[in-house]
Structure formats: C-alpha cells, structure tokens
Amino acid sequence: MSLTMADRDGWIWCDGELVPWRSANMHVLTHALHYGSAVFEGERVYEGRVFRLAAHSARLINSARLLDYDLPWTREQIDEATRAVVKANALASGYVRPIAWRGSEVMGVSAIGTTVHLAIAPWAQEGRLSVQPKPGGIKVTMAGYRRPSPEVAPGGAKAAGLYIICGIEKDRALNAGFDDALMLDWQGRLAESTGANVFLTMGGRLVTPKVENFLDGITRRAVIGMARKRGWTVEERAVMPCELDDAAEIFLCGTAAEIVPVGAIDTHRYQVGPMSGTLMADYAELVRQPDCEGFGESGHFAQPASAKAA
Ligand code: PMP
Numbered sequence: 280m281s282l283t284m285a286d287r288d289g290w291i292w293c294d295g296e297l298v299p300w301r302s303a304n305m306h307v308l309t310h311a312l313h314y315g316s317a318v319f320e321g322e323r324v325y326e327g328r329v330f331r332l333a334a335h336s337a338r339l340i341n342s343a344r345l346l347d348y349d350l351p352w353t354r355e356q357i358d359e360a361t362r363a364v365v366k367a368n369a370l371a372s373g374y375v376r377p378i379a380w381r382g383s384e385v386m387g388v389s390a391i392g393t394t395v396h397l398a399i400a401p402w403a404q405e406g407r408l409s410v411q412p413k414p415g416g417i418k419v420t421m422a423g424y425r426r427p428s429p430e431v432a433p434g435g436a437k438a439a440g441l442y443i444i445c446g447i448e449k450d451r452a453l454n455a456g457f458d459d460a461l462m463l464d465w466q467g468r469l470a471e472s473t474g475a476n477v478f479l480t481m482g483g484r485l486v487t488p489k490v491e492n493f494l495d496g497i498t499r500r501a502v503i504g505m506a507r508k509r510g511w512t513v514e515e516r517a518v519m520p521c522e523l524d525d526a527a528e529i530f531l532c533g534t535a536a537e538i539v540p541v542g543a544i545d546t547h548r549y550q551v552g553p554m555s556g557t558l559m560a561d562y563a564e565l566v567r568q569p570d571c572e573g574f575g576e577s578g579h580f581a582q583p584a585s586a587k588a589a
Pocket of ligand 1: 321473474476494499
C-alpha cells in the first residue's frame with residue numbers, strides 16, 4: 280500500500296482547526312507557491328513528545344519575521360496546536376511539518392494584501408527524512424551552489440525559497456551516487472549540507488562552522504550542549520575546505536537526520552569514530568527525556584533588525 284503525501288488518513292491542523300488529511304489543500308494562485316514566501320519547520324516526535332518544540336515554534340516565527348511578516352499565532356499557541364495534532368494522529372514517533380505561507384488574495388510579487396496561513400502536519404516516518412546512516416558512513420560530495428551572503432538572502436530563515444539550491448544539490452548528489460552534498464558559503468567557508476549542519480573532530484575537539492547566514496540548527500545546538508556536558512572543547516569558527524584533510528571524524532546533524540557519520544567527502548575518507556558514536560548515544564537519550572519539549576540550549580535565534588528594534 281503506497282500512499283502519496285496527499286492521500287493519507289489522519290488530521291492536519293490548518294489555521295486553527297483539525298481538518299481531515301485529504302482536505303488540507305490550497306489554491307494554485309497562492310503567493311508562496313509562486314514567490315517562495317513560505318517558512319517551515321521540521322520536528323520529530325519521540326515517545327509522543329516533540330523534541331525542542333518551543334525552539335522550533337520560536338524559529339518558525341523568527342523565519343517569518345526575517346521575511347518581513349508576522350504569524351497570527353503566538354509561540355505558545357503553535358506549541359499547543361502541535362501537541363493537539365500529534366495527539367489527534369495518535370503518534371508516538373514520527374515527523375512534524377509546520378508550514379506558514381502567504382495566501383491567494385492577490386497575485387504579484389508584493390504579498391501585501393495576502394493573509395498568512397499556518398498548517399501543521401505530523402506523520403509516522405519510517406527511516407529518516409533527509410539522510411540515512413550507513414555502515415562505514417555516508418558518502419558526501421561538495422556542492423556547486425553556495426549559501427548566499429546576508430546581502431543576497433535572509434539565510435537564517437527556514438524559508439521555502441532558500442531550499443531551491445538545496446533541492447538541486449541533493450538531487451545531483453543522489454544521481455551521482457552520493458548521499459548528500461556539502462555547501463560552502465559565499466566566502467568559500469564550509470557552511471552546511473542540503474538539510475543538516477556539519478561537525479568535524481580534530482585532535483579530540485569538536486569543530487563546527489560558526490552560523491553566518493545559514494540555518495542555526497536546533498540539533499547543532501543540542502550537539503554542542505551534549506559535547507560541553509562531557510567536558511569536550513567545541514569550536515564554532517570559520518572552517519575552510521582545506522581543513523577537511525585534518526578531520527578524523529565528520530558527522531551531519533539535523534532534526535530529520537539526527538546524527539549521521541560521514542565516511543567520505545569526495546576523495547577524503549573518515550572513520551566512523553568514537554566521538555560520533557558517543558554523541559549518537561547521548562542524543563538518543565536526550566530526545567527521550569520527559570522535559571525535551573522546551574528550548575533546551577536553543578533559547579534565541581538571530582532576530583531581523585526590525586524585530587530587535589521593536
Ligand atoms: N541546515 C539545513 C539546510 C536544514 O534543512 C536543516 C534541517 N532543518 C538543518 C541545517 C538542521 O537544523 P535542525 O537541527 O534545526 O533540524
């Protein structure tokens with residue numbers, strides 16, 4: 280029985296009510312479809328609870344702010360709606376996709392006059408949505424496209440429009456026999472993969488690119504927290520591609536991916552080593568803690584200048 284994403288049983292929370300899964304539709308003349316103005320989240324349910332729910336809802340609101348619009352729901356209301364729809368679908372484990380978008384009242388580049396919508400769709404997910412761990416680690420290639428500079432796009436937003444280059448690179452990587460692609464930023468520094476952040480281990484330290492106009496991952500923050508709790512040194516700094524030669528272990532991390540060891544980046548080879556293994560075990564425990572729905576280490580996301588002033 281193969282069901283498409285549109286043809287499933289269950290409930291989706293749409294603009295304040297639970298609607299049957301197959302009825303959660305929108306019109307083709309919707310601003311977000313044409314101009315990429317949707318913002319979204321990816322969340323995971325473990326034992327009936329959404330890991331770092333508060334942080335994800337806050338980042339969703341912040342992503343919309345970075346695109347100059349406000350969601351008509353508070354963070355607490357979004358948290359509550361998420362819990363309600365997870366419960367309605369009787370999900371003990373799975374994935375949740377909240378998405379906010381600008382509607383179909385007018386059609387044109389300007390979104391002035393459109394209403395803002397929010398839908399939250401949870402489903403049982405077999406395996407991982409973005410990249411699956413493999414014995415010996417996954418195979419990664421370097422992407423052609425780069426993450427945009429802050430002058431070019433609001434790269435800190437989890438915005439649909441920003442995923443165009445991720446989707447292209449992911450497909451190119453898969454078609455070439457790789458599992459994912461690693462993107463540089465506009466200055467040629469390592470940034471992130473098409474759907475996860477990246478960590479390197481060097482001399483027993485964890486090193487990860489400092490977030491500059493790419494997605495400030497909630498899993499990334501959890502990894503940094505877990506590593507520091509173990510007394511490990513974590514460096515958030517500019518990481519150049521030539522440093523890929525110096526890393527012992529490399530892993531990707533994200534809500535959907537969790538922690539995925541990398542075995543190769545093009546011609547570079549890595550061990551699936553002890554630091555990644557320790558963090559994978561710590562993460563499996565962390566996501567199942569009863570208080571996992573809070574902010575954890577993710578209390579704050581970079582605000583757009585307009586929100587700072589408000
Ligand atoms: N970067 C990109 C491009 C992503 O899509 C994701 C997944 N949301 C991440 C990083 C990791 O973010 P998080 O840990 O919050 O899921």
